[in-house]
Amino acid sequence: MNLSTLFSLNNKIAIITGASRGIGFSIAKFFAAAGAKVIMASRDQEDLNKATKALSNKGYDVYGMTCNVGHPDELQSLVDKTIELYGQIDILVNNAGTSPYMGPIHETPSDVFDKVMNINVKAPFELSKLCLPHLRKSSSPTIINISSIGAISPEPQLGIYSVSKSALHTLTKACAKDWGQQKIRVNAICPGVIKTKFSEPLWGNDQIMEAIMKRLSIKRLGETDEIGALALFLASPAASYITGAIFTSDGGYTS
Structure with a gap:
């Protein structure tokens, strides 16, 4: 195995939804830095313009497209x-x-x-x-679903969100089994409490954060990168050789 290309995405084409900020933006940044051409999708045009400009200024090959993943016609357009x-499409x-x-x-x-x-x-199912x-035509196709630790241990006050992410886990494993013979790898990432605008209702609440900190092995919030x-x-x-796997990155919250 060539270590110089082990983490290369050179000439790969990646679609990332929710890519204008937070975790999605960080993933777009990493992929583009590794050589991928990245289609950054978001429903917020203003945030998307800022995000694509920031990466384009670094010399990365990115393209922004507005897309509300809840609208099937917009998924098709994407x-x-x-x-x-x-x-x-490779990723x-x-x-x-x-x-x-x-x-x-x-x-x-x-x-x-x-x-x-x-x-x-x-939306992940349809897209x-x-x-x-x-993906079937790609030499190294892969799908990554961004889930949540709520899928493993339901988060207080976020019951249905946790249920939805648990369903996403099963979808990940089902797709991995069905599409493995076509060499399409499907995995999921479960972030813990990452400091983003999306998770601000958690880290912005002192009472909730006190409870979270008690469970964390690494006593801090996670970073998008x-x-x-x-x-x-x-x-x-x-x-x-990894497919159908669920990866946690949560500072030990679910350990």
């Missing part, structure tokens, strides 16, 4: 545009997610339940299917 621009990162409600699980409104399941489970014909680095490993040749 795939079609990627093929139009680059002619292939898909299903990172976009939502958690619009904090409170007792029995008080979760039905429309919120539907939204969480649609964005966190159905993975749309990418499948193109610690997830980006793990995603690079899973997308690279270094992880060529």
Whole structure:
């Protein structure tokens, strides 16, 4: 094995959803630095413009496209545009997610339940299917689903979010089994409490953070680049025999 290319994504084409900030942006940065051409998808045009400009200024090959993953027609457009621009898809990162409600699980409104399941489970399912014909043509195809430690140990006040991420784990394993013979690897990453805007309701609450810190072996919040680095490993040749796996990066929270 050539160590100089072990973590290279040279000439690979990657789609990353929710890529304009936080974990998604970090993954885009790592992939582009490793040589990939990255399609950064986000529903927020202003954030997307800032993110793509920041990476383009570093000399990275990135393209921003607005996409609400809850809209099937926009998922199709995302795939079609990627093929139009680059002619292939090698890596898909299903990172976009939502958690619009904090409170007792029995008080979760039905429309919120539907939204969480649609964005966190159905969207990765649908986008993975749309990418499948193109991934089959790749020499090293891989899908990475960004999950949560809530899938392993349901987080307080985030019951349905945790349920959706648990379903994403099973989807990850089911796809890995079905698509393994086509050499498509499918894995998931479970971040702990990473300091992002998305997780601010947790780290911005002193009472919640006190409870979290008691469970952490590494007594600090995680950084987005610690997830980006793990995603690079899973997308690279270094992880060529890994599929159907669930990786935690949570400071020991679930240990």
